[in-house]
Amino acid sequence: MNKKRALEIAAAGIAAVALAGSGFWFGWTQGTNHPKNIIVQGATNISSTVADAPADFSVFWQAWQDINDFYLRTPSTTNETKLQGSVAGLINSLGDPYSEYFSPQDNQQFQQNITGDFGGIGAELGANNQGIVVVISPIKGTPAERAGLKPEDQIIAVNGTSTEGMTVDQVVNMIRGPENTPVTLSIMRQGFTKPQDFKIVRTNIQVPTVDFEMKGNVAHISLHEFTQDANELFYQALVKAVNANAQGIVLDLRDDPGGYLEVAVNLAGYFLKPNTLVVKEVGRTVPEQDFKSTGDGALSNMPLVVLVNGGSASASEILAGALHDDRGVKLVGEKSFGKGTVQELEQLPDGSAIKLTVAHWVMPSGRILDHDGLVPDFPVTISDAQIKAGQDPQLAKALSVVQGEIAAPSK
Numbered sequence: 001m002n003k004k005r006a007l008e009i010a011a012a013g014i015a016a017v018a019l020a021g022s023g024f025w026f027g028w029t030q031g032t033n034h035p036k037n038i039i040v041q042g043a044t045n046i047s048s049t050v051a052d053a054p055a056d057f058s059v060f061w062q063a064w065q066d067i068n069d070f071y072l073r074t075p076s077t078t079n080e081t082k083l084q085g086s087v088a089g090l091i092n093s094l095g096d097p098y099s100e101y102f103s104p105q106d107n108q109q110f111q112q113n114i115t116g117d118f119g120g121i122g123a124e125l126g127a128n129n130q131g132i133v134v135v136i137s138p139i140k141g142t143p144a145e146r147a148g149l150k151p152e153d154q155i156i157a158v159n160g161t162s163t164e165g166m167t168v169d170q171v172v173n174m175i176r177g178p179e180n181t182p183v184t185l186s187i188m189r190q191g192f193t194k195p196q197d198f199k200i201v202r203t204n205i206q207v208p209t210v211d212f213e214m215k216g217n218v219a220h221i222s223l224h225e226f227t228q229d230a231n232e233l234f235y236q237a238l239v240k241a242v243n244a245n246a247q248g249i250v251l252d253l254r255d256d257p258g259g260y261l262e263v264a265v266n267l268a269g270y271f272l273k274p275n276t277l278v279v280k281e282v283g284r285t286v287p288e289q290d291f292k293s294t295g296d297g298a299l300s301n302m303p304l305v306v307l308v309n310g311g312s313a314s315a316s317e318i319l320a321g322a323l324h325d326d327r328g329v330k331l332v333g334e335k336s337f338g339k340g341t342v343q344e345l346e347q348l349p350d351g352s353a354i355k356l357t358v359a360h361w362v363m364p365s366g367r368i369l370d371h372d373g374l375v376p377d378f379p380v381t382i383s384d385a386q387i388k389a390g391q392d393p394q395l396a397k398a399l400s401v402v403q404g405e406i407a408a409p410s411k
Contacts, residue, residue, distance in 0.1 A: 060086070084352065096357050097127030098343050100167040104351035109173065119179035119202040123149055124257030125168050126313065126339055129371055133163055133171045136337050137255035137311025140208055140224050147200045149187070151255065151310035151337070156195045157186035169355075177202050212237040218402055219246035220395065223267075226259030226315040231266050238270065238299070248303035248402040250395065251323075254333060258314025261291070268322050269295020271304060271329075276364075278322040281342060283359030303405035304329050305398045308374055313337035317369050318361060324374070325364040331376040332398040340369025 064082065068074055088101040122142020128134050135153040138144035155163050158174040166174075175183055181202050186195040210233040211222040219241035223234065241249060258264075261279075268278045272293040281289040306320045308331055317336045323329040342359040361369050378401060380394045 080350075087348075087352070087354070091354055091356075094357075095131070097131045097133075097168060098341060099356050100169060100354070102169075102353045102355070106169075106173075107347075107351060107353040119181070120176045120205045121147070121149075121183065121185075121200045121202060122205045123175075124311075124313070125155070125172055125175075126257075126337065127168055128152070128154075133166060133168055135311075136257045136313050136339070139205070139257075140211075140222075140255070142205060143200045143203055147198050149185075149198065149200075150189065152190070154188040155185055156188050159184050160186075179204055209233045210237050212240050214241075214244050214246065215250070215395075215399055217245070217247040217406070218399055219244065219249045220252060220399075221249060222252040222254075223256055223316075225256055226261075226263040226267075228260065228263075230259070230263045234267055234270075248305075248406045249299070250305050250307060250398045250402055251320075252307045252395070252398075253312045253316040253320055254307050254309040254394070255311035256313075256316040257311065257337075258316050258318075258339065261315055261318065264315040264319040264322075265291045265293065266295065268319055269293040269297065270299045271297070271302070271323055272326055273297040273300050276322075276326050278326075278364070279318045280362040280364075281359050282362050283342070286342075286359050300327070303402050305402040305405070306331050307333045307394055307398050308336045308376060309334040309394070310337055312374070313339040317374055318363075321363040321367075321369065321374055324377075330378060330401050331374060332378045332401060333376050333380055333394045335375050335379075336373040338369060338371045338373030340371075 067077070067082065071077065084101075084103050088103075091099055091101040121144040122139040123144035124136040124139065125133055126136040133155045135144070135149050135151055135155070137151050138147075138149045155171055157163060158171060161174065163171050163174075175185070177183060179202055182199050183202060184197050184199045186197055188195045208224050209227050209230050210224070213220050219237070221234070221237045221241070223230065265278050268276075272278070272295075274293060274295065274297055276293045276297075278291045278293055281291070304323065304327070306323055306329055308316065308320050312320065312333075313336065317338070317340065320329075320331060320336070324331055340361045341357045342361070343355050344358050345353055345355050347353050363369065378397055380397045382392065382394050386393060
């Protein structure tokens with residue numbers, strides 16, 4: 001089994017309800033008075049090997065047979081499509097926005113999406129506590145950022161098609177398309193009285209990874225995503241900081257949607273003493289696993305402050321949370337997104353797949369990231385007007401905090 005880590009007309013309406021109600025009542029009474037045994041044909045592997053499944057599957061097979069007997073368009077409905085719909089409904093019953101079913105066709109597309117080039121807008125998507133698909137963060141320098149998308153923007157529709165009831169990956173597939181073609185997102189945001197349309201032209205997304213600049217005697221290092229090359233690029237930024245005689249570091253994880261867990265653990269090794277717990281993976285059936293720092297802790301005494309916001313998610317939260325819990329590193333900015341679960345992709349025999357949440361991340365302090373996120377020690381908001389004016393009060397506060405640490409006596 002292959003596993004990958006890695007949101008009428010009243011009179012006519014009343015009449016319709018009355019007719020539907022009377023029809024339902026007649027059918028219900030007939031079924032109650034004349035129960036029948038169902039003989040299923042055209043289905044294989046009916047018997048289950050699940051010993052602890054007390055559900056009465058006669059209900060399922062009754063519905064299956066009723067569709068075959070009475071549904072208007074039965075000739076165009078195959079057993080295969082009914083089975084796929086049943087599995088999709090089973091996964092949807094979990095109420096987990098990160099667990100979903102991929103038909104064989106969708107699974108093939110999903111595999112292509114995570115391995116190949118694509119035309120997109122450059123935004124990481126997720127789901128909020130209500131299951132609504134939202135923007136976790138627009139990636140720096142992409143069409144999504146230039147169009148003005150923001151963390152926690154709710155995607156109400158794509159090209160006029162409602163996203164209600166859709167999974168994150170379904171919405172992603174709707175947004176992606178050929179390069180240089182437009183896609184229109186209907187966005188609902190705090191402060192909007194109604195959804196507003198954002199027309200964005202797709203492009204080939206090349207994610208920047210690390211930016212570096214000196215702010216006086218402090219190195220400002222921005223990590224935009226935990227990609228495979230982030231280790232080397234982050235190391236190069238640290239070398240620049242040392243060569244510039246930096247006395248402190250502001251690690252900027254704002255709008256960083258995460259990426260590879262291994263990268264987060266590796267980067268933590270620069271700032272934590274060796275063999276320090278970074279995060280724990282805890283699930284119901286998967287083995288509990290500790291992820292510990294393996295670096296030499298060369299910067300474990302360097303004054304450090306971390307910037308986070310609502311677009312900081314997953315690996316960003318793990319790194320920031322570990323530094324906060326293990327070293328007492330101060331967090332500045334806004335509450336992080338709260339993506340703290342682990343998904344695995346289970347391949348099914350017919351080429352379909354299910355993506356299941358199997359564990360969650362537990363920080364060194366014992367807190368769970370999922371939904372709650374990280375609350376900054378120094379909450380600072382930033383307005384659209386400040387962004388347009390080139391002002392960054394969050395960075396200014398982080399620089400002030402780290403300067404205070406630089407001036408403090410050594411412990």
